[in-house]
Each structure stands twice: as C-alpha cells, then as structure tokens.
Amino acid sequence: MTETTSWSPYTDEEDAARATVRSFFDRELEPNAEKFVGNLDYDREFWRKAGKAGILGGAIPQAYGGPGASDLMTVIIAQELGRSVGGTVVGSSLSADAITHILMTAGSEEQKRRWAPGILAGEVLQCLTLTEATAGSDATAIQTTAVREAGTYLINGSKVFVSNGNKAHLVYVVAKTDPSLGGRGMSMLIVEATTPGISRRPMATMGCPAYDLAEFHFDDVRVDATSLLVGEGRAMEILLSLFALDRMEVAARALGEAELGFRLALNYVKQRRAFGRELVDFQSIQFKLAEMKTEVEVGRAFLCEGIRKHRSGSFGLAEGAMLKLWISEMSSRVIDSALQMFGGSGYMEEMPISRLYKANRLHRIYAGTSELQKVAIARQL
Numbered sequence: 001m002t003e004t005t006s007w008s009p010y011t012d013e014e015d016a017a018r019a020t021v022r023s024f025f026d027r028e029l030e031p032n033a034e035k036f037v038g039n040l041d042y043d044r045e046f047w048r049k050a051g052k053a054g055i056l057g058g059a060i061p062q063a064y065g066g067p068g069a070s071d072l073m074t075v076i077i078a079q080e081l082g083r084s085v086g087g088t089v090v091g092s093s094l095s096a097d098a099i100t101h102i103l104m105t106a107g108s109e110e111q112k113r114r115w116a117p118g119i120l121a122g123e124v125l126q127c128l129t130l131t132e133a134t135a136g137s138d139a140t141a142i143q144t145t146a147v148r149e150a151g152t153y154l155i156n157g158s159k160v161f162v163s164n165g166n167k168a169h170l171v172y173v174v175a176k177t178d179p180s181l182g183g184r185g186m187s188m189l190i191v192e193a194t195t196p197g198i199s200r201r202p203m204a205t206m207g208c209p210a211y212d213l214a215e216f217h218f219d220d221v222r223v224d225a226t227s228l229l230v231g232e233g234r235a236m237e238i239l240l241s242l243f244a245l246d247r248m249e250v251a252a253r254a255l256g257e258a259e260l261g262f263r264l265a266l267n268y269v270k271q272r273r274a275f276g277r278e279l280v281d282f283q284s285i286q287f288k289l290a291e292m293k294t295e296v297e298v299g300r301a302f303l304c305e306g307i308r309k310h311r312s313g314s315f316g317l318a319e320g321a322m323l324k325l326w327i328s329e330m331s332s333r334v335i336d337s338a339l340q341m342f343g344g345s346g347y348m349e350e351m352p353i354s355r356l357y358k359a360n361r362l363h364r365i366y367a368g369t370s371e372l373q374k375v376a377i378a379r380q381l
C-alpha cells in the first residue's frame with residue numbers, strides 16, 4: 001500500500017509554497033521538537049526562522065510588504081504541521097498566522113503598516129482572546145468589558161485557553177463595549193501584550209507539551225481608542241468572517257494527523273511480529289488498514305472540495321462546519337485504530353502515536369466543538 005502523491009487541490013504556486021513549508025518543518029521542527037518544551041525563546045526563534053523562510057503572512061498583500069500569496073497558506077501550513085511528528089509537541093504554532101487575516105480585513109491603514117513587517121519576519125506574534133472561564137461555545141456570554149473614556153478604552157476581565165498566548169506580542173481582545181446589546185455589543189481591540197495591567201500565565205495541556213496555552217487578566221488596561229477594530233459592536237462580524245477558513249484550517253491539520261497516524265501504523269505492522277509472522281500478514285489488520293486508508297482518502301477529497309468551493313466563493317459557515325466536524329471525527333477514528341495496532345507500546349508516553357492521539361483530541365473541541373459545528377450546520381438547513 002503506498003501513499004497517494006498525485007492528489008493536490010492547490011495551484012502550482014501554492015504547491016511550491018507547500019514544498020517550502022514541508023522542507024522547513026523537516027529541517028527545523030522534526031529534529032528539534034523536544035527543544036520547544038518549556039522554552040518559549042526557542043519557539044520565538046522558530047517563528048523568526050519561518051519568517052526568513054518566507055512562509056508567514058500569506059494573507060498580507062504586496063502593498064504592505066507581503067507576498068500577496070494565497071489565503072490558503074494557513075491551511076497548507078496546518079496540514080503539513082499535522083503530518084509532522086513534531087506537530088504533536090508544539091501545538092497550534094504557525095497556524096496562529098491565520099489571525100493576520102483579521103488585521104488585514106479589519107485593521108486600520110496605520111495598524112496594517114505598523115504590524116505587517118514584524119508579522120512577516122516572525123518578530124510579531126499574535127493571539128486571539130475570546131473564550132472566558134464561563135463563556136466558550138456561548139461566546140456572547142463573555143463578561144470582559146471595554147469602556148470608552150475620553151479617547152481611550154478601559155479593559156477589564158479575564159480570558160482562558162489562549163493559543164500562543166504566552167509568547168504573543170499582539171493580543172486581539174474581544175470585549176463588550178455595550179453589555180446591554182449581547183452579541184451586538186461585542187467589539188475587538190488590538191492591544192500590545194506589554195500594556196500595563198495585562199498579566200498572563202501558562203496553562204498545562206493534555207497533549208502537545210509545548211502547546212503555549214495561556215490565561216489572561218486585564219486589570220484596568222487603558223488603550224488608545226484607535227485600538228478598536230472597524231467599529232464598536234462588530235466583533236462577531238469579524239469573527240464570523242474568519243470562522244470558515246479557520247474551520248478549514250483545523251480540518252487540514254486533523255487530516256494531516258490522520259495521514260501521519262496511518263503511516264506510523266503501517267510502518268509498525270510491517271516490522272512487528274506475532275505468532276510467527278508480521279502483523280501486516282493478518283487479514284484483520286489488513287482490513288482495518290484498508291478502512292483507515294479509505295477514510296483518509298475521503299477526507300482528502302472532502303478538503304479538496306472545500307478548497308474548490310472556497311475559490312468559487314461558496315465556502316460558508318456551514319461548509320466549514322461540515323468539513324471540520326467530519327474530518328476531525330474521522331481523524332480520531334483513524335488514530336485510535338492506529339494506536340491499537342501498536343499494542344502496549346502505543347500507550348507509552350514517548351511514542352509518537354500516543355502523542356498524536358492526545359494532540360488530535362483537541363480538534364473536536366477548539367474552534368467550536370463538534371456539537372457546535374452541528375448547530376451551525378442545522379441552522380442552514
């Protein structure tokens with residue numbers, strides 16, 4: 001059984017970029033994954049190297065110094081990260097470049113000119129703080145406030161589960177500027193992480209030991225009113241414009257992980273022996289591999305179709321939800337089956353398959369749980 005290599009929904013330029021991303025991960029991530037654990041400086045250096053390799057800021061147009069490449073760069077990065085064993089250590093990592101899309105679509109001219117060069121160079125890292133301890137799926141229940149006072153906003157509140165939160169330089173804060181309006185009273189501001197009144201601390205995760213997840217506290221954080229993106233009450237609009245691509249990105253990551261899980265299992269059963277033969281010689285193992293391979297191929301076709309729809313402008317919230325829902329659930333099935341083939345070794349902490357199992361579990365939870373994806377799909381029926 002061989003890997004399918006002919007499949008690609010990407011243009012020649014995107015495929016060339018994908019080859020660059022692949023060789024970057026093979027060179028900088030795969031041999032060094034353990035160095036990321038507990039070492040944010042190493043992580044920051046990795047971003048700088050990614051900047052030098054030219055794979056950041058795909059969403060930044062040439063007018064702001066960017067490649068004006070493809071907004072699918074973040075999807076490409078996510079899939080290649082998913083295919084990397086090192087991806088089971090570092091968590092979301094370069095995928096956070098997707099936040100640049102917010103800056104480019106909702107940022108002011110001044111904000112774009114100011115931050116784009118640093119983002120492209122991997123010097124300016126970003127994070128998005130929406131979720132709170134009492135408001136996740138129900139995002140409109142957030143309690144963080146941004147109160148306008150004479151040309152400034154005063155931000156107060158707390159956030160949890162912030163990806164890339166401890167190393168980020170720019171913090172996108174979702175807060176209520178008018179709590180009486182619910183979701184329509186939610187706004188988004190760009191705040192520098194060094195602003196007085198901001199504190200953050202790491203949160204330990206089940207998978208990906210170098211995930212870099214943070215909890216944030218905003219205590220009387222005063223920022224200039226120009227920090228506001230687009231206008232008051234428009235955070236949900238900004239977030240909704242990001243969601244479809246964000247869901248595709250998570251699906252691509254999960255698909256890459258399913259491919260990796262399949263590959264790890266196939267290699268293992270070809271060399272592990274039991275009852276006088278290799279595991280791969282048992283028909284029950286062959287049938288399971290056949291099912292896994294089929295599921296991965298269906299996932300690839302589904303992502304391919306999503307990309308086609310994205311190019312034609314018909315990839316909306318429900319399409320993104322279906323893609324994320326099915327591929328993230330499929331990848332969990334495939335990786336669970338892969339781990340089973342490793343027997344007891346699969347349960348060992350140092351084994352890539354066990355790390356993959358834990359890392360992959362996240363995709364059914366963040367960027368909207370599987371249940372919330374179903375809510376989004378059902379809403380459009």
Ligand SMILES: Cc1cc2nc3c(=O)[nH]c(=O)nc-3n(C[C@H](O)[C@H](O)[C@H](O)COP(=O)(O)OP(=O)(O)OC[C@H]3O[C@@H](n4cnc5c(N)ncnc54)[C@H](O)[C@@H]3O)c2cc1C
Binds near residue numbers: 127161
């Ligand atoms: C590693 C990690 C990284 C993350 N990164 C970020 C980030 O960078 N920025 C950020 O803002 N957030 C981030 N999150 C937060 C993430 O998006 C939320 O955890 C997620 O949306 C779920 O919210 P919750 O944890 O509050 O769960 P809850 O909303 O409390 O849900 C609990 C359970 O109830 C179910 N449920 C809730 N509502 C319904 C409903 N209407 N119908 C049926 N079932 C329902 C859910 O599906 C879930 O199973 C991250 C989370 C993790 C774990």
